[in-house]
Amino acid sequence: MTLRNLTREHFQNLVALRQLDLAGNNMKILNENVFATLTRLNFLNLSHNGIVELLPNQLAKLDKLIILDLSYNSLTYLRPEVFEQIPLLWQLKLKGNQLHDTTNIITILKPLNFLHRLDLSDNKLRTIWGKESYANAPVTLATNLHNSNMPMPLALAKGLNYVSTLEPNEYHQSKRKLKLINLSRNLLNGFNMDWIYEIGITCPFKINLEQNLIKNVYALSNLLNTTNDCEGEIIMTGNHIECDCNLAWIYNNNYSRFFSDLQCKQKSTNLLTKFTQLRRHELCAWQSVQCPRNCVCFTKSELLHINCTGAQLDVIGELPRPEQVLLTTSLLDISNNRFTVLPLSTTFGYANVSKLYAAHNQITNISLLELPNDLTVLDLRNNDLTSLCADFLRVFLNESTKLQLLYLSANPWICDCSAQQLLYTVRAHRHRIPDVEQLRCANKQNVTPLTASLSELCQTEDSVKHYQYMNAAITTAALIIIIFLLIVALFFKYKLQIKIWLYGHNKLRCCIREYELDENKMFDAFISYAHQEADFVNHILLPQLEQGEPPFRVCTHERNWLAGAYIPEQIIESVEQSRRTIIVLSQHFIESDWARMEFRTAHQCSLNEGRARIIMIKYGEIINSALLDKELKAYLDMNTYLDWQDARFWDKLRYAMPHKVGRKPNTDMLEVNGRLYVMGQVEMNCLCSENA
Structure with missing residues (x-):
């Protein structure tokens, strides 16, 4: 017997119901208020129904729901507000749907702070990256993604007083610690080892990527900081991995131990070969450039990030190229180092940098020969810059719109008659300089590139005295205003203590x-x-x-x-x-x-x-x-x-x-x-x- 057209009235006398199984009833759309009276429901099974959509308030009253099974339906998109109303959800089964939007998956999971088990197998996901990184996902999701075969943690079962139904008959400590992620039978076309680093997976772990469309697996040498005793397994059976230079990294840091079943297709013979039978030179005749010493490299938001912050470097050699990890542009962060000049644009891998962060160094000058052509962000804060050359101002600001953000504060800028072009350019492009209000003239007290004028910078002795008198008057007035505001602020600061005293002594x-x-x-x-x-x-x-x-x-x-x-x-x-x-x-x-x-x-x-x-x-x-x-x-x-x-x-x-x-x-x-x-x-x- 199948049930259809269920309404709120069917459950109005079941307010104490804890478990409800409606699997296999061919209910494509549910009434929005059908579960409104089931306020104590802990378990809801809606699998095998062909449901195409969950309405905004479908689960609004089920704030005690622990397990939700939506397997084998026809869901293509999930409304985030549906899951905001079931904050205690512990297990979510979405196997066998038509989900394809990774960003939507990340969005709906963010409110679920207690989510411990998630099954996304047999969907249409093409990538495990969204517009936002998995680093922004809930911590419990990042470290405890389990498939439907994993036992419920004993502590959580006791905490929910639901042991009799959910606690396993046998409980093994080693199984509880295993991180198991099931992404099998989707449409993934590539896998990046950075993903493991981003979501904080710890050992031991097991990642199931069987039966996808993966051709390449990418990584850089020092992304996965694991030791030789780390137990991990990445299952790639049923994919079409290509044996080429993109796979050469697998011989670094003993990564090969994670891929015991990996087979790849040789271009020369077009035959599947177990990669353990291949030597490095058979995969790739050249040594791929890895991350620089004391730097960290990873992929995020469609950029190859090269982070060398605080590495005490004074020169950059070769940089990894973004095409090595199937990307086109890089972000280079060399802040808090000892650079006096930027790397030359001819440096290997430097031309692909689109965002360059070089704050807190000792840079004294900027040359066009030191900058990539496609820069969109340049951070030069806290250096020793006194001026910017006319060619830089012309090429990157006056004649180009590629550079979107330029940070220049905390530098000793010299404001004199020779700084005309710098002053004009800063004012004309202030919308592209977020910290423009913080720029200061090192040789002029209380003068900024925004307030300085050429008449002040090239003035006579009489005009100097006049401006000094005006500055003194303005300073005095400002001090009076500040003192007045300080008195008002102190009054309001202790307003709460006055209220506490009045209330404690039964006054007013x-x-x-x-x-x-x-x-x-x-x-x-x-x-x-x-x-x-x-x-x-x-x-x-x-x-x-x-x-x-x-x-x-x-x-x-x-x-x-x-x-x-x-x-x-x-x-x-x-x-x-x-x-x-x-x-x-x-x-x-x-x-x-x-x-x-x-x-x-x-x-x-x-x-x-x-x-x-x-x-x-x-x-x-x-x-x-x-x-x-x-x-x-x-x-x-x-x-x-x-x-x-x-x-x-x-x-x-x-x-x-x-x-x-x-x-x-x-x-x-x-x-x-x-x-x-x-x-x-x-x-x-x-x-x-x-x-x-």
Whole structure:
């Protein structure tokens, strides 16, 4: 039996449903609101249906979805907003569709911060590069792309309380560490080893490129920084690799160990030969130019990047040519070196450079013989340039539009009568000089190439005195304005401290009350803490908040959660029903998986609403800060927190809480979404009677 024309009404009585399998029903287009009532769904299988499009709000209510199977449909394009609404997605199966746009794939995956498994086999992808590099993809995607045969990591399964369905029967540590990427049976026509470097693949790894249209595999000598004990495998079976000079790099740094099954076609015999049976001279009679010593070379955004920043070089020999990696132009970065002149344009590989970054050197002069003809970007900041020759200004600025960006700041420019052409050119082409406002004349105080005039540069003694008087008057007026602005800035800087003091001393609260956006929420705060800090929370923090003035309604997992209920669901519900989430940050907290999950849930809720909802309290010393996960460390770097040892701790905490006047503490049972919570004094009385 097949199902078609499903609507929201078919599932309106299944609000607690966790798994839904609709595979093989020939549903080409789904109703946009068909899943609107399935707010607790974890697993959704839509494979083998012929679906041609996912509508913008198709999955809007499925914010707890963990696994989504869209295999063997007719999808050619995926809307990014569809996946923005399922942020907890862990596994995404897209095998056997018609996907061909790499940039679209990268875009839809960016919001999926918890994505751990991805299958893109049997599609129409022609390249694994988009307009944006895979370096910008989520970290979890970059290091954990797995095919559908990989087991779910044990820690994640426990964290989602979904072990009974997803945890494998046998769990091997070595399998968990393996990075496996399945790109088989697509239309890839080339593969670049730079891709492995860009997405940060670590050993051991396995990349499946079977049954594509790959003819060439490209690399430079020092891109893949692996050791001889690195275990890796790249499967190329079913492609048509050509034995030529483009493959000669495979003999460098023992790369050949990654390609145990590689066969290539010899041009002379047109026969498939196992590359291990060929010697280097049989592939290529010439030695390809590799990356210069102490430099790093890689491909990105259709450019061959040659990065020699800080290598302490004073001369450049040969450079790799971009055609060696199937490109046409290069980007050369020689910043922070000891160059006094640029390389000659006759240097091997230098003519292909279109972007040249030579900042922080000792360059004193620029000659046309030192510049590639097709430059689009030239960075000469922080050098020793005092002027630019007339030929350079004419060829690269006045008569040409190829040079799009020219950086010239932090050089000792000499502004005198001989600098006329430099002054005129800088002003005429200021739109191509992004740092033009930062240019300064080294021989004239408070004069820039934009403000200097020839009458000032070639002036008489009387005019000199006149301009000195004017400059003194302008300087005095500017100082007065600056002092006034400084006083105003200091006033506004300490405005927050004044508000905290007023609120802590019950003064003028009507002027600082928070706008009521959370009238429907049941709690003022949810306290997240490690169980070792229960004494601090129950005997110090809770009494001050619930019995102080004003009193607050507080939720904790010890007294408000129901035993045996679904823990991730209770975390999400507690955060969503609270106006603030108080994090008691301690060494025990950062070592607790559940505590960190509560922080991530609160942080995601805060990001979704665009409001500051988290109050961070530092309790005790953080002995081992290395255990901080990236998301929590990033939050601490960008936000302030309260210190328990602060003398004004309680004033600051009450100021950070929701500003409501006259709230009475609830001492009864509270019902939220059909669940009863024990509140305040009632629960304390029960505890007292039990102890008695």
